[in-house]
Amino acid sequence: MTETAIEAAALTRRFGRRRTAALDGCAFRLPAGSVCAVVGPNGAGKSTLLSLAAGLLRPTEGAITVLGQAPAAVRERLAYVAQNKPLHPQLTVADTLRFGRELNPRRWDDRVAARIVAEGDLAPDARIRTLSGGQRTRVALALALGKRPELLLLDEPMADLDPLARHQLMAALMADAAEHGTTVVMSSHVVAELEGACDHLLLLGAGRVRLAGPLDDVLAAHRLVTGRADASLDPHTVVESRTTGRQVTALVRPEGALGDGWQSTAPTLEELVLAHLRTPEAPALHLDDAREAAV
Amino acid sequence: MTAVTTIETSTAATPARGPRGLLWAMLRLHRWALWFWVLLVAVGAGALLWAYGPGADAAWSEYRTLHCDTNDPGLGCDALGPAYNMYDTAVGIGAGLLGLAPFLTAAWAGAALIGRELEGGTAQLAWTQSVTPARWLAAKLAVPAALLTTGMLVLTLLHRTLWSADGQLRAAMGSRSWYQGTAFEANGIVGISYALLGLAVGVLAGLLQRRALPALGLAVVGLALITTVLGTLRPYLWPLETLTNKHEYPPYIGMVVDEGALTSTGARVGDPICVDDTKCLADHDIVGFYRDYHPSSHFWPLQLVETGIVLAVAALTVVIAFRLLKRRTGAAV
Amino acid sequence: MTTALSATAAPAARTPRGPRGLVWAVLRVHRTALVFGGLALAVATACLIWMYAIADDARRGNVPCAEPAHDGFPSCASVEAITVDNTYADGIDLLTAALSYVIFPVAAWAGGALIARDLESGTARLAWTQSVTPARWLAAKLAVPAVLLTAATGTVALLGVWARQDDDPNLVGDWYYPDVFISTGPTAVAYPLAGLALGALTGLLLRRALPATGAGFAAALVLYNVLERTRENLWPTVTRTEAGGFELPRSAWQMSWDGPTRATRAMYHPQSHFWPLQYVETGILLAVAAAATLTAFAVLRRRTP
Numbered sequence: 001m002t003e004t005a006i007e008a009a010a011l012t013r014r015f016g017r018r019r020t021a022a023l024d025g026c027a028f029r030l031p032a033g034s035v036c037a038v039v040g041p042n043g044a045g046k047s048t049l050l051s052l053a054a055g056l057l058r059p060t061e062g063a064i065t066v067l068g069q070a071p072a073a074v075r076e077r078l079a080y081v082a083q084n085k086p087l088h089p090q091l092t093v094a095d096t097l098r099f100g101r102e103l104n105p106r107r108w109d110d111r112v113a114a115r116i117v118a119e120g121d122l123a124p125d126a127r128i129r130t131l132s133g134g135q136r137t138r139v140a141l142a143l144a145l146g147k148r149p150e151l152l153l154l155d156e157p158m159a160d161l162d163p164l165a166r167h168q169l170m171a172a173l174m175a176d177a178a179e180h181g182t183t184v185v186m187s188s189h190v191v192a193e194l195e196g197a198c199d200h201l202l203l204l205g206a207g208r209v210r211l212a213g214p215l216d217d218v219l220a221a222h223r224l225v226t227g228r229a230d231a232s233l234d235p236h237t238v239v240e241s242r243t244t245g246r247q248v249t250a251l252v253r254p255e256g257a258l259g260d261g262w263q264s265t266a267p268t269l270e271e272l273v274l275a276h277l278r279t280p281e282a283p284a285l286h287l288d289d290a291r292e293a294a295v
Numbered sequence: 296m297t298a299v300t301t302i303e304t305s306t307a308a309t310p311a312r313g314p315r316g317l318l319w320a321m322l323r324l325h326r327w328a329l330w331f332w333v334l335l336v337a338v339g340a341g342a343l344l345w346a347y348g349p350g351a352d353a354a355w356s357e358y359r360t361l362h363c364d365t366n367d368p369g370l371g372c373d374a375l376g377p378a379y380n381m382y383d384t385a386v387g388i389g390a391g392l393l394g395l396a397p398f399l400t401a402a403w404a405g406a407a408l409i410g411r412e413l414e415g416g417t418a419q420l421a422w423t424q425s426v427t428p429a430r431w432l433a434a435k436l437a438v439p440a441a442l443l444t445t446g447m448l449v450l451t452l453l454h455r456t457l458w459s460a461d462g463q464l465r466a467a468m469g470s471r472s473w474y475q476g477t478a479f480e481a482n483g484i485v486g487i488s489y490a491l492l493g494l495a496v497g498v499l500a501g502l503l504q505r506r507a508l509p510a511l512g513l514a515v516v517g518l519a520l521i522t523t524v525l526g527t528l529r530p531y532l533w534p535l536e537t538l539t540n541k542h543e544y545p546p547y548i549g550m551v552v553d554e555g556a557l558t559s560t561g562a563r564v565g566d567p568i569c570v571d572d573t574k575c576l577a578d579h580d581i582v583g584f585y586r587d588y589h590p591s592s593h594f595w596p597l598q599l600v601e602t603g604i605v606l607a608v609a610a611l612t613v614v615i616a617f618r619l620l621k622r623r624t625g626a627a628v
Numbered sequence: 629m630t631t632a633l634s635a636t637a638a639p640a641a642r643t644p645r646g647p648r649g650l651v652w653a654v655l656r657v658h659r660t661a662l663v664f665g666g667l668a669l670a671v672a673t674a675c676l677i678w679m680y681a682i683a684d685d686a687r688r689g690n691v692p693c694a695e696p697a698h699d700g701f702p703s704c705a706s707v708e709a710i711t712v713d714n715t716y717a718d719g720i721d722l723l724t725a726a727l728s729y730v731i732f733p734v735a736a737w738a739g740g741a742l743i744a745r746d747l748e749s750g751t752a753r754l755a756w757t758q759s760v761t762p763a764r765w766l767a768a769k770l771a772v773p774a775v776l777l778t779a780a781t782g783t784v785a786l787l788g789v790w791a792r793q794d795d796d797p798n799l800v801g802d803w804y805y806p807d808v809f810i811s812t813g814p815t816a817v818a819y820p821l822a823g824l825a826l827g828a829l830t831g832l833l834l835r836r837a838l839p840a841t842g843a844g845f846a847a848a849l850v851l852y853n854v855l856e857r858t859r860e861n862l863w864p865t866v867t868r869t870e871a872g873g874f875e876l877p878r879s880a881w882q883m884s885w886d887g888p889t890r891a892t893r894a895m896y897h898p899q900s901h902f903w904p905l906q907y908v909e910t911g912i913l914l915a916v917a918a919a920a921t922l923t924a925f926a927v928l929r930r931r932t933p
Contacts, residue, residue: 051419054422054423055422055423055624056419056422056423056624057623057624058622058623058624072427072624075422075423075425075426075427076425078423079423080419080423082416082419082420084416086415086416086417086419086420087417087420088324088417088420090324091323091324095323098319098323099320099323099424100424102315102316102317102319102320103316103317103320103421103424103425103426104424104425105315105316106425107425143420143424144423147424147425327839376884377884406838406841407838411838507837507838508740508741508745508837508838508841509660511740511841
């Protein structure tokens with residue numbers, strides 16, 4: 001198994017003739033075996049990034065390597081679940097699993113797929129078009145995990161699931177990842193549940209990488225500070241600051257010691273993400289030793 | 296624990312039989328289309344077989360009842376009787392299916408085979424199930440092509456059998472010559488090649504439009520345009536034979552492509568219709584009449600050349616489809 | 629208080645012009661079909677006007693002649709040299725065939741794009757939760773295309789009759805040929821309407837776009853062929869029996885002919901039967917359209933609260 005799961009350099013993707021790119025000069029490096037959360041506002045390019053990593057799209061500029069090679073070359077070793085969980089509506093659940101087995105002859109594990117389907121009490125002869133959104137997600141995940149992938153790319157997988165199913169599937173995913181060392185890249189809006197599961201963070205905004213690196217390191221690099229409104233935060237990088245009356249609350253990346261007038265706490269992941277989403281022009285932070293994009 | 300045991304038995308209970316891999320996926324996904332094609336071929340074959348047997352017999356007996364084969368034919372021989380109409384309908388169904396197959400194929404290929412999968416994302420599902428886009432497209436082309444060729448071959452062979460047997464009936468009733476309309480396509484390999492062209496055009500339309508219904512429209516209209524153009528080329532695909540005659544037109548045989556009058560210099564001019572007026576003939580310097588035509592011995596050369604052109608267009612369409620797919624997904628074969 | 633007044637004043641000042649409500653919705657959603665139909669209508673109109681313009685010349689190219697010219701007949705050379713009658717005949721043929729086949733794409737489109745696609749993708753429910761009852765939705769989906777189709781096919785049919793002028797069968801085909809019969813009377817308008825209704829019914833029954841497209845096309849095919857085979861039975865034929873032989877005029881649509889052993893017996897439709905046959909066939913088509921429409925509404929009512 002290679003050491004780097006995904007590496008992107010100056011990755012750009014434009015659609016049609018629009019002047020704004022869906023992804024614009026992204027660079028990041030994701031180590032193998034990590035569970036990475038991809039977060040960002042709608043339209044930030046999360047789905048585009050996952051499609052590029054899955055070998056479904058071709059970059060307009062730049063390059064992305066997956067498991068050390070071009071995504072197309074490692075098709076068998078990665079699995080991808082799209083946001084709309086596409087499935088053939090006329091097939092039954094059993095037929096869909098057979099579909100996976102027939103198309104992945106060398107890597108298919110029936111037991112894994114069947115277990116995920118059985119946990120949801122799905123009748124094997126039910127047609128996909130009669131299933132609810134959450135049930136379809138379950139079948140789509142079964143197709144992905146049945147492949148025994150080394151890299152699992154999931155585009156908002158938990159969106160349709162009820163809280164219990166979310167909990168169960170998350171647990172199943174994490175257990176599987178831990179057992180086989182699978183790298184999991186998951187985009188999601190439910191930041192709170194990512195915090196316990198993920199150990200790597202990739203935050204996108206307007207097609208660019210804003211935060212990238214191990215979650216603990218990223219969190220440790222930020223402090224949530226409150227102080228008087230007239231105090232200055234100069235040597236430190238301010239991500240976001242809000243003033244109410246005579247008090248200012250700010251999320252900063254401290255460069256050295258904070259002054260006496262400041263109270264600081266460690267931010268939660270949710271506060272970190274929200275602050276970055278609110279201020280799209282904040283400077284980016286890379287803690288993953290990616291090769292910088294050649295500008 | 297019971298969950299585990301049921302899973303064990305389920306994997307043990309499904310031994311792999313029959314088609315595997317992409318072939319199984321293709322047949323399972325497009326089951327309806329497969330059965331519809333089988334049904335269509337069965338109906339066409341049935342109609343042609345009936346026409347070969349009972350239909351022809353009924354038409355002949357009606358012909359003889361009206362004394363159309365004697366020197367004193369009744370005036371009713373001008374019109375076609377009900378038995379011959381039935382015969383003609385049956386042959387029309389068989390040959391008509393051969394002619395309609397390319398358009399049905401193009402519509403289905405654009406909409407259901409390719410367009411719907413690109414629209415709904417199930418194409419991408421296949422590509423992330425370890426099937427490269429190029430292999431996926433190849434299977435989408437190969438499996439229908441094989442089934443189309445088989446079905447069209449059956450219908451063509453039956454039509455040829457019928458054709459060789461009912462020559463007298465056709466001559467008597469003055470219908471369908473070897474070069475007219477569906478007869479030409481149904482008696483040789485041209486019909487099969489048009490069906491394959493329809494498949495290729497449909498696939499390309501699906502890749503271009505990426506949505507099912509617009510791809511259907513584009514495929515049908517595109518195929519109609521291409522077949523119209525190729526149809527106008529048909530008489531010129533093989534060198535014509537020329538008959539000349541000094542006093543009147545040469546006999547009217549075969550597929551006439553051009554006719555007119557000849558001057559003393561050998562130039563061809565339009566017929567001024569002088570008929571017997573020698574002064575008129577001298578004025579226009581007419582020394583003979585010509586007729587360019589294809590005798591029936593040109594049937595196979597014309598078939599082969601047209602098939603070659605149609606298959607070349609189909610191959611070009613397929614190449615464009617693969618390039619388009621590669622450009623979109625960046626995947627090597 | 630002033631804010632309330634200005635709030636009511638503002639919306640009144642910006643009423644858009646043109647079709648409103650459901651009519652606008654149907655036209656906008658099916659814009660591609662509207663444009664395509666408009667183009668087809670424009671092309672057909674232009675061609676028919678051209679046909680009318682060359683009609684006189686075409687008739688001059690289709691007269692009896694003698695070579696050399698004498699007895700009042702023109703010279704055959706000059707008549708043969710007129711090729712515009714071929715252009716005229718081919719053009720009229722093509723437009724007649726096109727008009728008589730309109731039912732097929734209409735039925736396929738009505739099944740797939742008009743009805744089933746909305747049901748399959750859920751955009752029908754989008755309309756129903758935008759304060760449009762399902763019955764009103766279906767009524768608009770049927771009425772707007774029906775009105776436009778009637779106007780378009782009616783125009784083309786009338787222009788066709790105008791361009792045909794005296795209906796010389798050598799130039800424009802005999803009145804009983806299937807294409808000619810359909811295109812020169814009210815059936816030209818009724819066939820596409822029946823296709824629209826049948827397509828909509830298949831769309832409601834199958835609720836999936838591609839099967840509905842195929843089924844709509846198949847239903848139109850069945851209707852067209854059944855009517856073609858039974859057309860001669862729609863009105864009682866005329867039987868003429870005479871001793872000795874006789875010939876029917878070309879304008880007679882011959883069904884059967886018997887003889888001439890001792891007497892000749894012919895069954896046929898004279899040209900005067902054109903309008904009765906048209907009315908009966910139009911009636912059948914409109915009845916099919918009405919039945920399909922009523923069934924469609926019944927299916928819709930049963931499926932939705």
